[in-house]
Amino acid sequence: MNDPDDVTAILAELRRRGDGARPPASAASLERLGAALDAAVPAPILALYRAFDGTPPSGSSLPMRLLSVDEAVALRASTRSWVPAIAGLRFFFTDGQSGLAGVAVSGPVAGTVATAIQGRPSYAPRFRSAARFLTALLELDEDDDWEEMRFDYPATRADAIDEAVDEAADDALVQRLERWTAGGPDARAHRVACLLAVVPPSQAGRLVAHVDDPDDQLADAACAHLGKLGFAAAVPRLLDVAFGDRGVPAGAAVGALMTIGKPAIAPTLARLASGPVSNARAAASILDRAGVDVREHEGRWQYREGEKAAWRAIPEREA
Secondary structure (H helix, E strand, O other): OOOOOOOOOHHHHHHOOOOOOOOOOOHHHHHHHHHHHOOOHHHHHHHHHOOOOOOOOOOOOOOOOOOOHHHHHHHHHHOOOOHHHHOOOEEEEEOOOOOOEHHHHOOOOOOEEEEOOOOOOOOOOEOHHHHHHHHHHHHHOOOHHHOOOOOOOOOOOOOOOHHHHHHHHHHHHHHHHHHOOOOHHHHHHHHHHHEEEEEEEHHHHHHHHHHHHHOOHHHHHHHHHHHHHHOOHHHHHHHHHHOOOOOOHHHHHEEEEEEEEHHHHHHHHHHHHHHEOOOHHHHHHHHOOOOOOOEEOOOEEEEEEOOOOOEOOOOOOOO
16 A cells, blocks of 8 residues: 655655755754644655755746745744634645645644635645645646646545545545544534545435534535535435524525435425425425426415326415
């Protein structure tokens, strides 16, 4: 199995391109960097700095460059105010504007790489390792947009380098996230965001429990993600949320059911047959998107199961 921290070949390519022309960082500089990070310098980043102390702004052949030790120390000081400690992120790469890439040095996703744009940051993993990030970066040219990289996450198997290794690593990562018990809203938000990123579509069932998360934003994100995946097995739980009394996730659940489409028809009709729902218009929207005839007639929403079928009122609870 390949060592995920091995950057030997990457270093050779960076030198060939001229990105690694600076002399190595000194032992004293690296000690100062570790102190500023409040953590050990990640092994692949340490290997880069022991080879060259970053790439100057005018000397990079890539859309992102390795910061010098001095720049990384200064950036760590400035990002403390907007990067939550729970994310464990330390940034080492920049696009020279607002784009950054960093390695998680603690927590269940330690060793993964996240990207962030100042002002709209995201802390969920985008790459399994620094080596994977650098490999994807080396596929681009200087004038390319770094957001065009082949990201490992959100999870997909389409461009896996070693599918068996990737799946095993991802499963271990998901298990660590599921076992993670750190408390507080920041920890819960980070855990759910990471799960939404790294759980592969084939295991989307692991996300269903989060559609009614106590945090509206997290519930919204989980609903939207399952809808995007077209995960039909989530329909019963999404219907519970759609006809619940929490506005934000209810709207997101309706949107997810509309995206899922036809697989939502039978469960929605069964729910209507069992009694009134909280929002007839939402039920009509779900059915309409799935191809069922709906209409608003004399102030009430109705549906029919075929052109010759009789119209039926969608039962709605009194407000």
